[in-house]
Amino acid sequence: MRSLTRHTLFWPLLALALLLVVNVIATPSFFSIRIQDGHLYGSLIDILRNGAPTLLIALGMTLVIATRGIDLSVGAIVAIAGAVTCTYLAGSPDEGSVSRAIVAMSLAVGVCVLLGLWNGFLIAVLGIQPIIATLVLMTAGRGLAMLITDGQIITVNNALFKKVGAGFVLGLPVAILIAMAVFAVTAVLTRRTALGMLIESVGINPEASRLAGVRARTITWTVYVFVAFCAGIAGVMIASNTSAADANNAGLFIELDAILAVVIGGTSLAGGRFSLTGTLIGAMFIQTLATTIPTIGIPSETNYLFKAVVVILVCLLQSPKARAALSVRRQSPLLTKGSAA
Amino acid sequence: MTQMSAAPAQATRTAEPVVEMSGVSVSFPGVKALQSVGLTLRPGEVHALMGENGAGKSTLIKALTGVYSIDEGTIIVGGEPRTFSGPAESQAAGISTVYQEINLCTNLTVAENMLLGREPRSFGRIDTREMNRRAGSVLARLGVDIEPRSLLGSHPIAIQQLVAIARAVDIDAELLILDEPTSSLDADEVVKLFEVMRTLRDEGVAIVFVSHFLDQVFEISDRMTVLRNGRLVGEYVTADTTQLQLVQAMIGRELETLEKIERQAEQNTVRATGTPLMEVLDLGRKGSVEAVDLQVFEGEVIGVAGLLGSGRTELARLLFGADAADHGDIQLRARRTKLRTPRQAIDQKIAFSSENRRSEGVIGDLSIADNMVLALQASRGWLRPLPAKTKERLVTQYIDALDIRPTDPHALMRNLSGGNQQKVLLARWLITEPELLILDEPTRGIDIGAKAQIQQLVADLAQQGVSVVFISAELEEVLRLSDRLVVMRDRRKIDERSNDDVSVADVLEIIAGEVRDDA
Structure with missing residues (x-):
């Protein structure tokens, strides 16, 4: 039992399971999945689909956080990705064509990769602290997205584009398939190659890694490009879901959800060891929470309040002092502070 | 109660132990660090804690100070059974520790570090003036001549170490634990430290001294406790014990290895001819090392001697590309090469083990x-x-x-x-x-057993044709291993000679000779 509770994924899984139980009690049909027109529908499918953009970004964020970094600009990048896709499509003569959609989406993701290069340059080459460096794009990025869309919400009509966020393939939502594919690729890239170990070593001790010949700068740069790439896909997905680019609201606060998902999954903000599976569970937890709140009759505007509670719980669980208090074997005497002086 | 005058301190010499640990066990995941170990510390005594690496010395200290919680056993402090749940509690009980690796904040001033957590206050605000005055007076008592308002990070490690000790002294401890305090100190700094230790001892403070320098242990300690593989070997009175007895207690086997290494190194007469593996000309970096010329031949051990801050570490870093040189040439296997990053050096089969x-x-x-x-x-x-x-x-x-x-x-x-x-x-x-192995203080802060193993390894590697640049503050070690000797001082190479019958005294003379010339 003790070794079970010590497993890194024990607490995230327990929390997710508890939430699911609450849902089943509130809506007994929660787990039911029905097939309609060959497509799967149900609450669980909804959670997975709506959680896909957060999961995508959280995957990239996991690697960034593992290197001791953080990326606050992902929400702005989401907005830019949507803006680029929709503006390009709306401005082209054949708005509905397949080839235009492919060009538009590739262009959007390409722009995001460039933005990731910019973040990585500030952090890995110029040595600016990640929180400051990405704050630049977090604030400027939304402005950039507004500039691209000219301040308008741009709606488009393109079947292929619409499919990315709202369509189905083989009965499953495309968004889920994309997120799972990125998850699988990331897992293979980090755990079947040496990339994961090198990222961790840079996160734990950058100078020792450099002296051991690890190209710490390249690795740092790469993870910021990767998270921007993920945010780009997520941005296309979010815009596709409504077939519209809303520079103001697309991906708003998604960076916080992504960071929260990573932390719930057991990856420490201090860098080092990371868990992609943990992040997957964390992202699902957050989305389930957002779904649960209206289900049990609480107005969904209070969502942030509940997230705050989760943050506090996670912080408590990760703090060494709280852990010690949980597994206390002896009553420790109160600290007599100042008696030494 | 801690500020005892000398007279009662003498009286308490046979009195109650300050600390009595018995049957203490500590384990980590996969490691049994301590098994039923005891330690008795008496007031007014310097007690040396001895043992090889991994013998459990640091663990025992951390168990006492509450950094680690113990699985079994009792700790009696001042006559009462206590369990500290952290260093703050043990500090409040009069136990002060200076750890092997300095745990201070380099971005704060010397005074702030010394009084961290105990800052003098006036009207609820930190009284900076009083803080600097108090820090200054403790430093003066230790004879450390630095400005309390200067940033700690601006001082070399040796000074930072003394600040750490000054911090511990200021707490007015009944028990002062010094874990490897001398490993980065020069000889006269050690003398200074010992003076302070004797003063404190005569005031009735119990001192735990952990060191791998046997001479120092015999000079300063009154009693010794020896650990081996997490177990207690025994407690000895220093005056009744010989160095050989101590070493045997520590490693549990004969100490022929060191002599064997010396014989082997002597046989390994290197042909310093032909094309050198590495040749540097006029290599230097502003503020770090001035123009150095050096040749390293295959299978040769080059010993680099010099005081702390002489540029010996900086030279090693340049040879490895850890810092980029701003002038000079490097030729590897007769080909001109740039080494601007560690990675480039590693690709050229160079390896570097840092002192930190x-x-x-x-x-x-x-x-x-x-x-x-x-x-x-x-x-x-x-x-x-x-x-x-x-x-x-x-x-x-x-x-x-x-x-x-x-x-x-x-x-x-x-x-x-x-x-x-x-x-x-x-x-x-x-x-x-690697074909060239640069070792900066590879044996610092480690015990004789491991030290001998590492020295043996260096000798073996050289015999297999690996070139080694061996840097150490311990001249005996440098002389034992090296074929050629390079002496550094004031960021310059001041001497180079083949290691034939060079003695420690000779090397000291080379270093000191320059001092006289400058003065």
Whole structure:
């Protein structure tokens, strides 16, 4: 039992399971999945689909956080990705064509990769602290997205584009398939190659890694490009879901959800060891929470309040002092502070 | 009560022990660090805690100060059974510790560091003036001539160490624990430290002294407790014990290895002819090392001697590309080469083990195995992971060969003792099969047993044709191993000679001779 509770994924899984139980009690049909027109529908499918953009970004964020970094600009990048896709499509003569959609989406993701290069340059080459460096794009990025869309919400009509966020393939939502594919690729890239170990070593001790010949700068740069790439896909997905680019609201606060998902999954903000599976569970937890709140009759505007509670719980669980208090074997005497002086 | 005058202190000499630990056991995941160990500390005595690396000295100290919680046993402090749940509590009970690795904030001033957490206040605000005055008076008592308002980070490690001790002294401790306080101090700084220790002892303070320098232990300590492999070997009165007895108690076997190394090094007469493996001309970097010329031949051990801050570490960093040189030439195997990053040097089969194990070597949260293969993996690139079987073979081979404990390759690096960490780091470089191995203080802060093993390793490597640049503050060690000797002073190479019958006194004269010329 003790070794079970010590497993890194024990607490995230327990929390997710508890939430699911609450849902089943509130809506007994929660787990039911029905097939309609060959497509799967149900609450669980909804959670997975709506959680896909957060999961995508959280995957990239996991690697960034593992290197001791953080990326606050992902929400702005989401907005830019949507803006680029929709503006390009709306401005082209054949708005509905397949080839235009492919060009538009590739262009959007390409722009995001460039933005990731910019973040990585500030952090890995110029040595600016990640929180400051990405704050630049977090604030400027939304402005950039507004500039691209000219301040308008741009709606488009393109079947292929619409499919990315709202369509189905083989009965499953495309968004889920994309997120799972990125998850699988990331897992293979980090755990079947040496990339994961090198990222961790840079996160734990950058100078020792450099002296051991690890190209710490390249690795740092790469993870910021990767998270921007993920945010780009997520941005296309979010815009596709409504077939519209809303520079103001697309991906708003998604960076916080992504960071929260990573932390719930057991990856420490201090860098080092990371868990992609943990992040997957964390992202699902957050989305389930957002779904649960209206289900049990609480107005969904209070969502942030509940997230705050989760943050506090996670912080408590990760703090060494709280852990010690949980597994206390002896009553420790109160600290007599100042008696030494 | 801690500020006792000299007279009552003498009276308490036979009185109640300050600390009595008995039957103490501590274990970490996969490691039994201490098994039923006892330690008795009396007021007005310097008590040396001796043992090899991984013997459990640091663990015992951390168990006493509440950094680690104990699984079994009792700790009696001042006559009462106590269990501290952290250093703050043990400090409040009069136990002050200076750890082997300095735990101070380099971005604060000297005074702020000394009084951190105990700042004098007036009207609820920190009284900076009083703080600087108090820090200054403690420093003056220790004879350390530095400005309390200067940033700690602006001083060399040796001074930072003295500040750490000054901090502990200021707490008015009944028990002062000094874990390897002399490992980065020069000879006259050690003398200064010992003066302070004697003063404190005569005031009735109990002092625990952990050191690997046997001479120092015999000079300063009254009593010794010896640990081996996490177990208690015994307590000895220093005056009744010989160095040989102590060493045998510590390592539990004869000490012929060192003599064997010396014989081997003598036989290894190197042909310093032909094309050198590495030749540097006029190599230097502003503010670090002035123009150095150096030739390194195949299978040769070059010993670099010099005081702390003489530029010996800086030279090593230039040879490895850890810092980029701003002038000079490097030729490797007769070809001109630029070494601007460690990676370029590693690609040229050069390896460098830094003197700062913790900050520049150890990846604490990774396993022994990952730490070992890091350099090789980095040079293979992330796309070509080391096959699991090769990795396992290499790791077990080196754990065996270097006698690394624990033997579990999955144990986390941060749970290892200093000496075992050092061995893992050496293994990291040996796995890359270097042709030039630069070792900066590879034996610092580790015990005789491990020291002998590492020296043996260097001698063996040289015989196999590996060139070694060996830097150490211990001149005996440098002279024992090296074929050629380079002496550094004031960031310059001041002498180079072949190591034929050079004695420690000769080297000291070379260094000191320059001092006289300057004066």
